[in-house]
Amino acid sequence: xxxxxxxxxxxxxxxxxxxxxxxxxxxxxxxxxxxxxxxxxxxxxxxxxxxxxxxxxxxxxxxxxxxxxxxxxxxxxxxxxxxxxxxxxxxxxxxxxxxxxxxxxxxxxxxxxxxxxxxxxxxxxxxxxxxxxxxxxxxxxxxxxxxxxxxxxxxxxxxxxxxxxxxxxxxxxxxxxxxxxxxxxxxxxxxxxxxxxxxxxxxxxxxxxxxxxxxxxxxxxxxxxxxxxxxxxxxxxxxxxxxxxxxxxxxxxxxxxxxxxxxxxxxxxxxxxxxxxxxxxxxxxxxxxxxxxxxxxxxxxxxxxxxxxxxxxxxxxxxxxxxxxxxxxxxxxxxxxxxxxxxxxxxxxxxxxxxxxxxxxxxxxxxxxxxxxxxxxxxxxxxxxxxxxxxxxxxxxxxxxxxxxxxxxxxxxxxxxxxxxxxxxxxxxxxxxxxxxxxxxxxxxxxxxxxxxxx
Amino acid sequence: xxxxxxxxxxxxxxxxxxxxxxxxxxxxxxxxxxxxxxxxxxxxxxxxxxxxxxxxxxxxxxxxxxxxxxxxxxxxxxxxxxxxxxxxxxxxxxxxxxxxxxxxxxxxxxxxxxxxxxxxxxxxxxxxxxxxxxxxxxxxxxxxxxxxxxxxxxxxxxxxxxxxxxxxxxxxxxxxxxxxxxxxxxxxxxxxxxxxxxxxxxxxxxxxxxxxxxxxxxxxxxxxxxxxxxxxxxxxxxxxxxxxxxxxxxxxxxxxxxxxxxxxxxxxxxxxxxxxxxxxxxxxxxxxxxxxxxxxxxxxxxxxxxxxxxxxxxxxxxxxxxxxxxxxxxxxxxxxxxxxxxxxxxxxxxxxxxxxxxxxxxxxxxxxxxxxxxxxxxxxxxxxxxxxxxxxxxxxxxxxxxxxxxxxxxxxxxxxxxxxxxxxxxxxxxxxxxxxxxxxxxxxxxxxxxxxxxx
Numbered sequence: 001x002x003x004x005x006x007x008x009x010x011x012x013x014x015x016x017x018x019x020x021x022x023x024x025x026x027x028x029x030x031x032x033x034x035x036x037x038x039x040x041x042x043x044x045x046x047x048x049x050x051x052x053x054x055x056x057x058x059x060x061x062x063x064x065x066x067x068x069x070x071x072x073x074x075x076x077x078x079x080x081x082x083x084x085x086x087x088x089x090x091x092x093x094x095x096x097x098x099x100x101x102x103x104x105x106x107x108x109x110x111x112x113x114x115x116x117x118x119x120x121x122x123x124x125x126x127x128x129x130x131x132x133x134x135x136x137x138x139x140x141x142x143x144x145x146x147x148x149x150x151x152x153x154x155x156x157x158x159x160x161x162x163x164x165x166x167x168x169x170x171x172x173x174x175x176x177x178x179x180x181x182x183x184x185x186x187x188x189x190x191x192x193x194x195x196x197x198x199x200x201x202x203x204x205x206x207x208x209x210x211x212x213x214x215x216x217x218x219x220x221x222x223x224x225x226x227x228x229x230x231x232x233x234x235x236x237x238x239x240x241x242x243x244x245x246x247x248x249x250x251x252x253x254x255x256x257x258x259x260x261x262x263x264x265x266x267x268x269x270x271x272x273x274x275x276x277x278x279x280x281x282x283x284x285x286x287x288x289x290x291x292x293x294x295x296x297x298x299x300x301x302x303x304x305x306x307x308x309x310x311x312x313x314x315x316x317x318x319x320x321x322x323x324x325x326x327x328x329x330x331x332x333x334x335x336x337x338x339x340x341x342x343x344x345x346x347x348x349x350x351x352x353x354x355x356x357x358x359x360x361x362x363x364x365x366x367x368x369x370x371x372x373x374x375x376x377x378x379x380x381x382x383x384x385x386x387x388x389x390x391x392x393x394x395x396x397x398x399x400x401x402x403x404x405x406x407x408x409x410x411x412x413x414x415x416x417x418x419x420x421x422x423x424x425x426x427x428x429x430x431x432x433x434x435x436x437x438x439x440x441x442x443x444x445x446x447x448x449x450x451x452x453x454x455x
Numbered sequence: 456x457x458x459x460x461x462x463x464x465x466x467x468x469x470x471x472x473x474x475x476x477x478x479x480x481x482x483x484x485x486x487x488x489x490x491x492x493x494x495x496x497x498x499x500x501x502x503x504x505x506x507x508x509x510x511x512x513x514x515x516x517x518x519x520x521x522x523x524x525x526x527x528x529x530x531x532x533x534x535x536x537x538x539x540x541x542x543x544x545x546x547x548x549x550x551x552x553x554x555x556x557x558x559x560x561x562x563x564x565x566x567x568x569x570x571x572x573x574x575x576x577x578x579x580x581x582x583x584x585x586x587x588x589x590x591x592x593x594x595x596x597x598x599x600x601x602x603x604x605x606x607x608x609x610x611x612x613x614x615x616x617x618x619x620x621x622x623x624x625x626x627x628x629x630x631x632x633x634x635x636x637x638x639x640x641x642x643x644x645x646x647x648x649x650x651x652x653x654x655x656x657x658x659x660x661x662x663x664x665x666x667x668x669x670x671x672x673x674x675x676x677x678x679x680x681x682x683x684x685x686x687x688x689x690x691x692x693x694x695x696x697x698x699x700x701x702x703x704x705x706x707x708x709x710x711x712x713x714x715x716x717x718x719x720x721x722x723x724x725x726x727x728x729x730x731x732x733x734x735x736x737x738x739x740x741x742x743x744x745x746x747x748x749x750x751x752x753x754x755x756x757x758x759x760x761x762x763x764x765x766x767x768x769x770x771x772x773x774x775x776x777x778x779x780x781x782x783x784x785x786x787x788x789x790x791x792x793x794x795x796x797x798x799x800x801x802x803x804x805x806x807x808x809x810x811x812x813x814x815x816x817x818x819x820x821x822x823x824x825x826x827x828x829x830x831x832x833x834x835x836x837x838x839x840x841x842x843x844x845x846x847x848x849x850x851x852x853x854x855x856x857x858x859x860x861x862x863x864x865x866x867x868x869x870x871x872x873x874x875x876x877x878x879x880x881x882x883x884x885x886x887x888x889x890x891x892x893x894x895x896x897x898x899x900x901x902x903x904x905x906x907x908x909x910x
Contacts, residue, residue: 045501046821087756095748098814100822116818144759147783151762155781157718158616264716268610300547310544315604315611335611337603368552375554375573378503383825 021400027391028220029400030227034236035208038227039391040220043384049121049216050385052113053132054392057204059107059182060247060326066200068184071105072142072149072192073200077112078103079141083130087141093127100385105182108325109396115385118217125214125230132205133234137194146190153183160266164436171257171432172274172329176250179326203245206237211395213388250327252276253430260448261436269341269437269447271348273332277425280325280398287328287398288406289421290321292413295369296361303360304351313337313344325397330425341445345435349454356422358415366415373410485834485848490680491687495668496834496844497679505577505672506827507570508835509588512665512698514564514772515636518656524640525648528598528605529657530559530566536597536650538583539590543597546583555580557587561638564698564772565839566660571828574673585686591657598650605645612639616878620721620779624876627711628725632701634773662693669834669844671827698839700730700772705872710889712881719781720879722788727869728774731840736770737853738861739869741816743768743776745808746799746866753795754780760788772840776869785877785884796870803863813855820851 021029028040057070078101084090094101097120103112112132116124156162166181173180212231214223253276278286297304297319308317316335322328332352336344354360380390394403435451442448485498500506518525534557537543550557555572557580570584612618622637629635666687670679704727729735747766754764766778782788823829830847838844846853875889 046824048818048821088752091748091752091756092811095808095811095815098811098816098818100815100818115822117814144756147759148755148762151719151781151783154717154719154783155616155762158721158781160614265614265616267614268607270611299551300544301551306544310600312600312603315607335607337607339603372551372554378573379571382502382504382827385822385825 022404023400024404028224030224032207032228032232034232034234035206036227036231036234037211037395038224038231039211039213040218040223041213041215041384041387041391042218042220043215043387044217045384047118047217048115048385049118049124049214049218050113050115050388051121051124051128052111052213052215052388052392053128054109054111054211054213054396055204056108056209056242056396057110057200058105058396059184060179061204061241061245062178062184064178064185065188066196067178067181068149068153068189069192069196069200070110071182071184072145072189073197074103074105074110074112075145075149076135076137076142076197077131079145080136080138081130082134082136083127085136090131097124097127099124107180107182109392111389111392113388115216121214121218121223122226122230125226129230129234132210135197135201137197139194142192142194142197146192150186150189153186153189156183158265160263160270160436163263163266164261164270164272164434167259167261167436168272168274168432168434171259171434172253172276173250174253176248179247179250180329204241206241207231207234208236209241211392213391215388216384247326250276253432256430256453257432258452259432259434260442260451261434262439262442263436264438266436266438268338269336269435269441269445271332271334271336271345271435272433273348273352274432275330275426275429277321277328277330278421279327280323280402283424284398284402285417286421286424287321287323288409289413289417290328290330290425291323291373292366292369292410293355293418293421294319294321295372296365296418299365299368299372301365303354307347307351308334308344311347313340313347317348323397338441338445341441341447342450345451346454352426356419356427358419366413366418370411370413374407377407485844486676487844488676488680490668490683491690492663492692493666493668493683493687494838495670495679495683496838497670497674497676498830498834500672500827500830502673502827503574504827505570505572505574505670505674506831507584507672508669508831509568510665510667510669510835510839511566511568511660512564512667512696512839513660514562514566515633515638516699516772517660518636520636521644522648522656523636523638524605524645525653525656526566526660527561527638527640528602528645528648529653529660530561530568531601531605532593532598532650532653532657533559533568533587533591535601536594537592538586539592540586541583542592543594546587549583550580553579555583557584559587563634563638565835567835569828577672577674581682585682588661589686589689591654593650593654593657595650598653602645602648605640606642609639609642609645616715616717616721616781619715620723620876620878621777623711623713623878624723624725624777624779624874625775627709627876628703628705628775628874629773632703632773633699634701634771634775661690662696663687663690664693665696666690667835667838669831669838671831671834698772700732700774702730702774703727705874708872708875708890710875710877710884710886712877712884712886714881715878717879719783720785720877720883721779721781722785722875722877722879722884723777723779724873724875725775725777726871726873728768728770728776729865729869730774731770731772732842735861735865735868738857739776739865740768740770741809741812741854741857742804742862742866744812744815745804745862746870748808748812749795749799750778750792753791754782754788758787758791760784760791770840778873783883785879786888789888800867800870804859804866806859809857809859809862813857816854817851 026042079087097116099114099116101114170177308314314336318333321330487496553576557570559568572580626635750766754760761780761782764780769775833847834844837846
């Protein structure tokens with residue numbers, strides 16, 4: 001899916017002459033001279049505006065010494081800057097604007113977003129500008145924020161679902177696990193310094209590594225003019241951070257790995273299975289096929305659901321692929337019936353073996369899955385304030401064209417595409433399998449004895 | 456392309472009182488009608504999605520402590536145990552075909568049977584929805600499956616610390632009252648239930664006298680009327696039903712610890728709050744919102760004690776004020792909280808805070824307008840709890856009328872003795888600090904106190 005490279009002569013000299021990406025209706029894109037991409041999404045359903053800045057930063061940019069610091073950096077965004085020099089003033093400003101706000105850090109994106117009354121757009125853009133460009137990192141602020149971030153980590157660790165996921169990631173990604181773990185490392189978080197924050201800022205926080213989205217009850221020409229006026233003098237870094245600081249490639253999983261994790265807080269067992277899946281750099285078609293296949297497996301009529309959920313072996317059995325630029329994981333997450341744990345595990349293994357068979361699903365199920373994905377898209381676009389984050393996800397992990405075309409591309413997926421996907425990434429491929437279970441149930445069910453490779 | 460885990464920042468920013476936030480962007484477009492004695496509330500949506508919620512009032516008031524979980528199981532059974540026309544698989548496969556959602560859930564005050572579909576699928580989905588409500592089969596084999604799943608799901612839910620601490624706190628604070636019951640039930644109560652008993656129970660609460668129906672979507676009035684009339688024709692009128700409202704007034708502070716091997720400690724306090732429909736309700740809503748901001752500032756920003764300090768007003772038929780935190784330093788936390796409550800009671804809130812919270816309310820008002828599901832849920836909550844669905848449309852204006860003296864008065868009136876629940880390491884908490892941490896009764900200056908209640 002190559003970009004269509006027509007040079008567009010813009011009447012306003014303020015914007016670079018750039019190729020216009022192919023976009024959905026009511027999406028308008030421009031690139032400022034400093035490299036900042038600006039997307040305006042007009043949606044007049046409610047009189048609100050949402051602004052979001054996404055930065056191509058996150059766990060994938062972190063080696064062990066920085067593990068979790070993209071996330072800490074994101075917390076510090078909400079702390080202090082030149083216009084609002086402490087968090088009390090920062091918070092007061094959000095309250096004056098009546099803003100709903102948040103930020104997230106994931107593997108391939110860090111994003112910050114505010115929703116407020118449409119008439120506060122100018123004020124909101126200025127507020128965002130101060131925070132993204134002129135943060136202040138004080139040692140005392142960081143000392144206060146480190147336990148907060150670590151507290152978020154501890155909350156996650158108090159959840160058995162996170163525990164099994166975390167253990168799986170370590171085994172799946174090996175030495176590069178920090179590149180897939182946004183929450184990071186306790187020690188790195190608790191010893192972080194302002195100097196480390198500045199290193200992140202000086203590597204990634206530039207207009208040419210960021211996307212500003214202005215979404216909601218706005219006019220695109222006016223929004224572009226405001227973006228230019230407020231962000232136009234943000235200085236380009238002069239380098240592409242992802243060329244200067246390349247992301248290392250993940251090595252294929254060398255062997256299948258199993259683990260049984262005992263935990264007193266797991267009142268019922270959970271199982272997880274992971275494979276290394278396709279990514280959008282090398283196999284966009286595979287990522288699309290993955291979504292369609294996962295949707296087929298989610299159908300009540302699928303062999304997968306019938307064998308596991310319908311037969312009472314599992315309360316839940318979901319298969320999911322996460323689209324990413326640097327190796328997206330394929331995940332099975334099962335909440336098994338603890339009274340039939342062994343049977344459940346054996347049936348999972350049995351079903352996976354059948355996935356590549358032509359008769360594993362019907363033509364009707366394939367068609368239904370495509371219909372579901374199309375209807376899901378209608379639901380995804382229902383909430384105007386969520387549109388910005390949907391777009392920035394794609395900007396970081398796929399492309400504008402991928403975003404514009406993916407629903408249409410779902411309809412083009414063939415049986416051969418799915419077979420290729422399953423055979424290339426799952427069948428006879430190494431994987432990581434884990435179960436989290438409390439000691440008593442482990443003893444009763446003998447999980448440690450049967451939860452072993454048999455594929 | 457679903458994600459399993461990412462780190463989201465400010466948890467509290469997404470938490471606010473469920474029932475209070477939504478209203479109509481176009482206030483004139485909602486109407487009510489009575490069909491076979493049941494109030495039907497309709498709001499247009501301007502989009503392709505249709506959301507319908509059929510409500511059965513009563514919630515935990517409908518069953519005894521020994522039978523808790525029965526309504527939840529009954530609701531699940533409507534869509535998971537087949538109907539008189541379709542077995543479970545046939546029913547679910549038909550829904551899958553059009554990616555429609557028909558599901559039911561049991562709450563503290565009412566159960567909701569929901570339908571969400573694309574408008575073009577309405578004629579396909581409605582008969583399935585009506586069948587689920589009027590002709591559920593409660594097939595015994597399927598029932599046994601969902602019962603096991605319910606037990607399993609409950610154990611998984613109890614492994615989630617936020618759920619577990621809230622459940623524990625409510626059980627202690629509302630001991631002996633309906634609100635101490637859990638709609639999800641317990642392993643013991645669920646295990647004893649049979650298909651026949653659950654089916655009979657469902658028939659006993661399926662009466663027109665307990666029902667309200669809300670439709671949000673672009674469906675013609677005559678179509679709605681005709682379809683709902685046909686559905687209601689087979690449902691008995693039943694005895695008149697009024698939802699009981701029950702408040703608490705803790706007579707002293709209390710502290711109940713429970714040892715759990717968590718990475719941090721979860722703590723929640725519950726105390727009194729005004730009932731829906733009383734004059735204090737709106738002012739208390741705003742007071743708790745502002746207090747939530749102060750709590751966040753003191754606990755997280757100024758003292759770095761927690762990632763997720765929260766406080767909120769649960770405005771159901773058994774209302775409560777709630778303060779919660781996860782922290783590794785509970786003793787320091789209780790000191791900070793006590794000082795904060797004392798200061799708030801002594802000095803009151805400010806005009807700035809009141810003005811800002813009203814601005815924020817307006818944003819949330821429209822934010823809650825973005826999806827048909829949110830609109831329908833707000834209409835339902837206001838109708839059932841306040842006996843006034845139009846409140847969902849006037850809420851933003853209603854809140855503008857709240858004055859500072861009213862705000863101060865309600866905070867002083869309701870934030871009194873705190874019932875604490877604690878899960879984690881009991882050795883980390885000094886119980887005396889919690890039980891003796893009683894903010895002194897403060898006399899506010901006359902200018903800060905309401906001299907009479909709102910009409």
